[in-house]
Amino acid sequence: MMNNETIRKLHAMKLYGMASAVEVQATTAAVSDLSFEERFGMVVDQESSFRDNKRLSRLLKAAKFREPTACVEDIYYGAERGIDRSRLASLTHCNWIRSGQNLLFTGVTGSGKTWMGCALGNQACRFGMSVLFKRVPLLLEDLAMSHSDGTFRKQLAQLGRPDLLILDDLGISPINSMGRADLLEVIEQRAGSKSVLITSQLPIDRWHDYLTTGGKSGAGGNATQADAILDRLVSGSHRLDLRGDSLRKSTKAGQKGSKDSSEKP
Template identity: 50%
Template sequence: MLLEQTMSRMHALRLPGMAQALEEQYRNAAIADLGFDERLAMLVDREHSWRENRRMSRLLQMAKLKSSQACVEDIQYGQGRQLDKSLMAQLGTCQWIRQHQNLVLTGATGCGKTWLACAMGNAACRQGLSVLYVRTPRLFEELRIAHGDGSFGKRLVALAKTDLLILDDWGLAPLTQSDRNDLLEVLDDRVGSRSTLITSQLPSEHWHAYLDDPTLADAILDRVLHAAHKIALSGESLRKSVNGVSPKRDRLG
């Protein structure tokens, strides 16, 4: 009865991890030989782990990663991709995000840009950082709708609070003047305070012409490229079958 009452109070105090650990301790006779301090430490550790796991699950859900299983531990370095292992290991620590730097991934279709971006997003979530993945054309569509229903300001605030914003498929479609203005607003809120990861088939040296407005292009690119790590992926498309067997879809992008 005392155990049930204690567990009930733990749940009331929102300590489910600790409650579960306490129940397991009562079922394990060997734990009875441990001292009070050790048993208490085990309860606290379980609660901490439970909260961290719950937070990570929530961050991953909110990130909406296209390749949810992508992770930096599975990065492929062969097939002429010219990926620097030391650089990728450094980026995998997410220190660049904490220092509010950007990351630009360019390369032909199928070379793994999207998968690699999602792997970085996954790493960020596992380290307690907020992430949002969105295809750039879709973002512009959402912002147009936000202008219409009056939620544009609220949407900008939400984007500005995200530690890592992943803009996939940059440069696929022509931009309107409104798109360019909105893009500058989004990026300006992130300079020096948040990080942006961009993937594009278009090499970064062609972005100025793509933006098609010299003044806004200068402002946008200054905010993106000034403090950015740039990786140009090469090699054959990962979508090509290898010995007649197609590679996993979550390795593509």
């Protein structure tokens, strides 16, 4: 009876982890031999774990990852990919995010850029950091619409809040003058304090041409804005170029010839 009242009060105070632990202890004979300090410690540990898991679930949901199940433990380190294990291992500690540094992933279609970006974003969430995933083409469309409905500054503020902003597929579609200006505002909002992770099929040395011409051969553009974007993105950033053929191709080929062919990017 006393336990029921205690559990009710714990729920009323939103101490759900402690309530669950008390219920378990009430029905587990093995804990009766433990001291009060040991049993109370178990109750507190359960509450702490409950809160950590709840926060992680909230952060993962808010991030809106394109690859929600991607995690650093599943990264494929095939020699053909050219991934430096020690360098990537250092990135999984997320100190680059704490320092407000950027990370740039490049590689061919299907090389696992998006998956790896989501895996590192997942890792950041485990450390209690906020993350937001956005595909560049859709983001620029949303920002263009926000100019007409008066929500641009609100969206810009939202993009500036997360500890890590993942911008996926830079360069996959043409960018016009408004898109270029909006992208600069997004990058400027975060420069020097909050991290950006970029994925792109284009090698970094082609980003300036893309941003200047909008991806249209022979077209003019604003080189000054391109310079400003690259200065804030590339300067002092971490860079990883994923090599080799598309992992999607290798997976499909493996599925035809092997029962155990699935490999994580």
